[in-house]
Amino acid sequence: MTKVLHGLPEKVIFCKKCCISNQRPSTKREFSKKTTEDTETVGFGEDGICDTCKWFEFKKSINWQEREKQLEALCNKFRRNDGTYDVIVPSSGGKDSFYVAHQLKYKYGMNPLTVTWAPHQYTDIGWQNFQSMIDAGFDNILVTPNGKVHRVLTRLAFENLVNPFQPFIIGQKNVAPRAALQYGVQLIMYGENQAEAHNKFDENLSPLMDISHFCKKEDEDLYFGGVHINELKNYGIDDKEMFLYKPLKEEDIKQAGIEVHFYSYYKNWSPQENYYYAMEHSGFVSNPDGRSEGTYTKFASLDDKIDGQHYYTMYIKFGQGRAMNDVNRDIRDGFITREEGIELINKYDGEFPVKYFKEVLEYMGISEERYWEVIDNARSPHLWEKVNGEWKLRHKVN
Ligand SMILES: [Zn+2]
Known part of the structure; x- marks a missing residue:
């Protein structure tokens, strides 16, 4: 028997429609991940077709005009006319979040606050696109984590989970709800549902994000970079320095009446179309090397x-x-x-x-x-x- 790492299925199957294999992990919350073994993979049917392809087939039957009406109703419910922000859009300055923020402001008359969790290290092009987003008419809060802590967490995540991106993912999930609490904003609009990025089919049927993505479950042990939070002191990280990474409290989110929605529920989401949209409405530029x-x-x-x-x-x-x-x-x-x-x-x-x-x-x-x-x-x-x-x-x- 061949040894299998990362909790993957031993038999490798490729989807007959796209090229994905059954080894692809689905998106998961990251707070409690101890090892790389803790992997859930994308679902496959008996017919050899992946769940994501099935979802894309299903999408063709969605009535997008009806969904747009739902979006208008949602905006009407949360729109404010007192000059305060009425929606938070987590934004990297990339094409997708730009599309969401720009549509909400200029098409639906919302007053968005864009909130950004800083990359580990900005590329020149990333910084330029981020500035272009702001210049296109948006207020922004850039949250940059403590460089000493973020470097250590990145190293631990690489060495223990072979995932140097984990500290970014965690911070990015927390940053919008934290800002919503702080600014008294009740609507958060994400771009694409993670379900489109290989989660469970059913999660696509709701416009709402499961708040367990950024809230702590009861009696949950927290791990960052595969290290228990109490052990991080052995790596020179004080508990007080972990504020931005720790999940939020479910009761705080519920009490504040915060709703977290996906724009991809309301609009037929296409990264390529979003790219053209961003180029047209901002100074968004693509990779100057011609490809990544x-x-x-x-x-x-x-x-x-x-x-x-x-x-x-x-x-x-x-x-x-x-x-x-x-x-x-x-x-x-x-x-x-x-x-x-x-x-x-x-x-x-x-x-x-x-x-x-x-x-x-x-x-x-x-x-x-x-x-x-x-x-x-x-x-x-x-x-x-x-x-x-x-x-x-x-x-x-x-
Ligand atoms: Zn497929």
Whole structure:
């Protein structure tokens, strides 16, 4: 029997419609993750088709005019005319959050406050797009975590969970509800439902985000970077320095009457359309290198120098990298065929993100040797084999 890491299914299956495999994790809350074994993967039907493709099929039957009416009613319910903010839009300055904030303000007459959880390290293009968003007519609060703490948490998340992006994900989930409490705003509008990014089918049927994504469950033990919160002091982190990372209290959110919605419930969500929208209505620019490392696209996840590592570590753990991610989306949106997708995956998936590698290592405070030790230990034997001294994936989509 081959050894299987990360709690993945031993038998690898690729979707017959897109190219995703059953090794792809679904989005999860991160607060209680102790090890990489704690993985839930995307669902597959008996017919060999993934749940995400099924959701995209279902989407075709949605009456979007009806949904727009629901959005108008929602805005009417929360709109304020006293000059205070009436909706919070968590925004990176990327195309998707820009689209949401811009539509809410200029099409639906809302008064949004955009709230940003800072990337680990801004890229030039990320900073430029962030400024362009503000210049297009938005107030913004930029929350930047303590650099000393964030670096340590990033290193721990990389070494223990092979997920250097975890501290960002946690902070980003908390930042909007915390601002809503602070500013007395009752509506939060996220962009895409995580369900579209491979959660349970049923979660798409509601416009509301499950608040357990940023609230603590009763008797829950908190782990950050795979380390129990009480143990973080051994890494030089004081409990008081963890405020921004700790989940919120469910009763506070409920008492304040805060509702968290997804814009993708109300609008037929398309990252490519959002890109054109952002270019038209702001100075949004795409990757000046022509494409991002590891893929063929140029307009997604451009803000953070660690973005490339986020996708590369997924490629190592699950055999699916950045190109695979983009291909699946583009097949479902009808922009490319499955055959074209396979070609793009063969060409770009797993390309090492070299551009900011040195800076990322320096940021985490680890050597290149240590980096490769963590990476190679994360290669599950059921996915990887060494052929003539080189790592190869055992299963390729075809
Ligand atoms: Zn699929």
